[in-house]
Amino acid sequence: MQLFAIVAFSQIPEEVLTAKGITLPSIPASIGTYTSIVRSGNLLYLSGRGPLQANGKYITGKLGKDLNTEQGYAAARLCAIAQIAVLKTELGNLSKIKRIVKVTGFVNGIDSFTDQPKVINGFSDLMVEIFGAKGIHSRSAIGVASLPSGWPVEVEMIVEIED
Amino acid sequence: MQLFAIVAFSQIPEEVLTAKGITLPSIPASIGTYTSIVRSGNLLYLSGRGPLQANGKYITGKLGKDLNTEQGYAAARLCAIAQIAVLKTELGNLSKIKRIVKVTGFVNGIDSFTDQPKVINGFSDLMVEIFGAKGIHSRSAIGVASLPSGWPVEVEMIVEIED
Amino acid sequence: MQLFAIVAFSQIPEEVLTAKGITLPSIPASIGTYTSIVRSGNLLYLSGRGPLQANGKYITGKLGKDLNTEQGYAAARLCAIAQIAVLKTELGNLSKIKRIVKVTGFVNGIDSFTDQPKVINGFSDLMVEIFGAKGIHSRSAIGVASLPSGWPVEVEMIVEIED
Numbered sequence: 001m002q003l004f005a006i007v008a009f010s011q012i013p014e015e016v017l018t019a020k021g022i023t024l025p026s027i028p029a030s031i032g033t034y035t036s037i038v039r040s041g042n043l044l045y046l047s048g049r050g051p052l053q054a055n056g057k058y059i060t061g062k063l064g065k066d067l068n069t070e071q072g073y074a075a076a077r078l079c080a081i082a083q084i085a086v087l088k089t090e091l092g093n094l095s096k097i098k099r100i101v102k103v104t105g106f107v108n109g110i111d112s113f114t115d116q117p118k119v120i121n122g123f124s125d126l127m128v129e130i131f132g133a134k135g136i137h138s139r140s141a142i143g144v145a146s147l148p149s150g151w152p153v154e155v156e157m158i159v160e161i162e163d
Numbered sequence: 164m165q166l167f168a169i170v171a172f173s174q175i176p177e178e179v180l181t182a183k184g185i186t187l188p189s190i191p192a193s194i195g196t197y198t199s200i201v202r203s204g205n206l207l208y209l210s211g212r213g214p215l216q217a218n219g220k221y222i223t224g225k226l227g228k229d230l231n232t233e234q235g236y237a238a239a240r241l242c243a244i245a246q247i248a249v250l251k252t253e254l255g256n257l258s259k260i261k262r263i264v265k266v267t268g269f270v271n272g273i274d275s276f277t278d279q280p281k282v283i284n285g286f287s288d289l290m291v292e293i294f295g296a297k298g299i300h301s302r303s304a305i306g307v308a309s310l311p312s313g314w315p316v317e318v319e320m321i322v323e324i325e326d
Numbered sequence: 327m328q329l330f331a332i333v334a335f336s337q338i339p340e341e342v343l344t345a346k347g348i349t350l351p352s353i354p355a356s357i358g359t360y361t362s363i364v365r366s367g368n369l370l371y372l373s374g375r376g377p378l379q380a381n382g383k384y385i386t387g388k389l390g391k392d393l394n395t396e397q398g399y400a401a402a403r404l405c406a407i408a409q410i411a412v413l414k415t416e417l418g419n420l421s422k423i424k425r426i427v428k429v430t431g432f433v434n435g436i437d438s439f440t441d442q443p444k445v446i447n448g449f450s451d452l453m454v455e456i457f458g459a460k461g462i463h464s465r466s467a468i469g470v471a472s473l474p475s476g477w478p479v480e481v482e483m484i485v486e487i488e489d
Contacts, residue, residue, distance in 0.1 A: 033287040034302040038264050040206065040323045043366065045265040048303030062274075101364050102371040104482075106305050109472055111388075116474045124359040139360040140374030140482045142432050143472030146272055146306030148279045156267075156303045160366045196450040197465040201427050203369065203486045208428040211466030225437075269468050309435055309469030311442045319430075319466045 013094035013130050017084070020129070024085035025052055036086045043101070044159040046086055050151035051078035060150035063109035067152050069118050076105065076122030079155040084130065087159065100127050100137040102158040108147040116141035123155050176257035176293050180247070183292070187248035188215055199249045206264070207322040209249055213314035214241035223313035226272035230315050232281050239268065239285030242318040247293065250322065263290050263300040265321040271310040279304035286318050339420035339456050343410070346455070350411035351378055362412045369427070370485040372412055376477035377404035386476035389435035393478050395444050402431065402448030405481040410456065413485065426453050426463040428484040434473040442467035449481050 017024065030036050030047075038045050051059040051074075059075045061067045067075065088094055105120035107113070120141040127135035137157070147154050180187065193199050193210075201208050214222040214237075222238045224230045230238065251257055268283035270276070283304040290298035300320070310317050343350065356362050356373075364371045377385040377400075385401045387393045393401065414420055431446035433439070446467040453461035463483070473480050 033284065033291040033299060034266070035299050036301065038262065038299075038301040040262065040264045040321075041204075041367075045301040045321070047301040048305070099364065099366065101366045103360070104303075106303075108306075111471050113472055114474055114476050116472070121359065128359040136359060136361050136364075138362065138364040138371040138373040138482075140430075140432075140480065141474055142374070142480065143434075143470055143474075144306055145274050145308040145471040146276055146279070148277055148304055148306075150277050154303065154305065156301075158366075158371070196447065196454040196462060197429070198462050199464065201425065201462075201464040203425065203427045203484075204367075208464040208484070210464040211468070267466075269466075271469075307469055308437050308471040309439055309442070311440055311467055311469075313440050317466065317468065319464075 016130050022081060023054065024088055025054060025082060027082060027085050027089065037090050042160050042163065044090065044161060046083055046157050046159065048154045048156040049079050049082045050148065050154050051075035052082045053078060058149060058151060061152050063107055063119060063152055064113035065110050069115045072107065072119035072152055073122035075152045076119050076155065077126050079153055080123040080126040083155065083157060091161065096161050097131060097134060097159055098162050099160045100131060100135045100157065101160050103137045103139045103155060105139070105141045105153060105155045106144045106147060107141065108152050109143050113143060116143050119153060179293050185244060186217065187251055188217065188245060190245060190248050190252065200253050205323050205326065207253065207324060209246055209320050209322065211317045211319040212242050212245045213311065213317050214238035215245045216241060221312060221314060224315050226270055226282060226315055227276035228273050232278045235270065235282035235315055236285035238316045239282050239318065240289050242316055243286040243289040246318065246320060254324065259324050260294060260297060260322055261325050262323045263294060263298045263320065264323050266300045266302045266318060268302070268304045268316060268318045269307045269310060270304065271315050272306050276306060279306050282316060342456050348407060349380065350414055351380065351408060353408060353411050353415065363416050368486050368489065370416065370487060372409055372483050372485065374480045374482040375405050375408045376474065376480050377401035378408045379404060384475060384477060387478050389433055389445060389478055390439035391436050395441045398433065398445035398478055399448035401479045402445050402481065403452050405479055406449040406452040409481065409483060417487065422487050423457060423460060423485055424488050425486045426457060426461050426483065427486050429463045429465045429481060431465070431467045431479060431481045432470045432473060433467065434478050435469050439469060442469050445479060
């Protein structure tokens with residue numbers, strides 16, 4: 001991971017995405033009274049997002065019952081891809097990103113499930129794969145009883161952009 | 164909603180509140196080591212709030228068991244009215260608000276309850292009714308197992324004000 | 327509490343810690359793709375932390391089942407000591423802190439546990455004991471079904487520092 005981070009850091013994020021075979025999904029425009037992203041000063045606040053698959057459908061299920069930790073990691077990685085798609089639409093150019101500042105990951109699990117950090121690593125790891133050292137962030141990983149539409153994981157984040 | 168948002172945008176928030184028959188409650192001064200609102204730069208961080216009714220009492224109960232989605236929506240709307248009361252006390256003039264930046268809504272529900280977004284819409288919709296386009300925000304809606312005093316919903320937010 | 331806060335305000339935080347017999351623990355350097363703290367402008371975003379004891383081990387258990395409210399308060403106080411240790415490592419001098427801006431406390435409890443605020447007071451109270459009026463913050467206290475490694479409480483925060 002650390003070696004890859006250094007390599008990625010010298011590339012532009014869009015090229016890393018292509019090299020990894022990641023296609024950014026189309027995120028439906030927000031309908032109604034909230035939206036996917038709001039800018040305030042140099043900070044971008046991104047709404048919580050679930051694990052959107054390439055086929056346009058979301059993964060559902062509860063950790064410790066329907067999904068194991070590896071499947072949770074994969075779901076969190078899909079949340080990360082969806083958030084990068086939101087950033088790409090907002091910024092046009094992902095090199096405008098100065099730092100992934102803060103990530104909050106909510107994991108839908110049974111009461112006895114305590115590997116929330118291993119699940120949210122699926123999100124964190126992709127941020128560093130794509131953005132290198134700029135992708136290293138502060139973070140909280142929380143276990144919850146339920147999430148919208150039965151998602152196993154929902155992740156929001158704050159991103160700082162260049163002036 | 165969109166039409167109303169445009170109309171509201173040309174009015175001052177206090178007039179919209181009056182036109183809608185909304186009276187802002189008196190929020191008790193925080194006692195102790197935390198407070199209702201803290202300013203940092205141009206951002207206001209508002210503490211999480213529950214559904215305070217006009218009679219000074221809070222709604223309690225769990226979504227999917229004690230309250231249905233419509234009742235949850237109404238409770239989230241009460242959280243929004245309470246947060247606007249906090250903003251009015253802090254700012255004096257609600258026209259100083261530049262943008263509702265971020266909303267985080269926690270919904271106290273049974274494990275199988277997955278309509279957190281429909282509940283938190285009660286908060287989001289009121290923000291746009293009162294502040295127009297400035298009220299459109301980024302958002303997370305999360306399901307949790309319990310909340311202070313048995314509230315069905317608790318909502319915190321970040322607001323940007325004019326220089 | 328209020329009297330103590332005034333006294334503390336005229337002292338430097340490190341002296342208050344010593345006077346109270348609090349030794350800051352050594353926080354292991356973050357390994358991997360996230361970290362304990364990220365600075366953006368004048369704001370420090372601290373990752374969520376659990377109740378780290380002086381012996382290097384974490385308290386575990388669920389409120390309302392394994393721990394009572396007083397034990398939860400003590401656990402939240404340990405989270406606060408750990409976060410102050412992170413700040414000390416980052417800043418060198420705790421007097422650089424301008425304001426504790428926002429605290430979010432997650433309490434791992436049974437469904438019927440509703441005293442999250444009394445638990446998180448263990449965190450909030452220590453902030454004011456150490457930083458005086460600068461320690462008064464906005465806050466949310468949330469009940470959740472599970473936390474990493476079975477922690478009873480996890481707390482994250484945002485801190486503003488002097489220019």
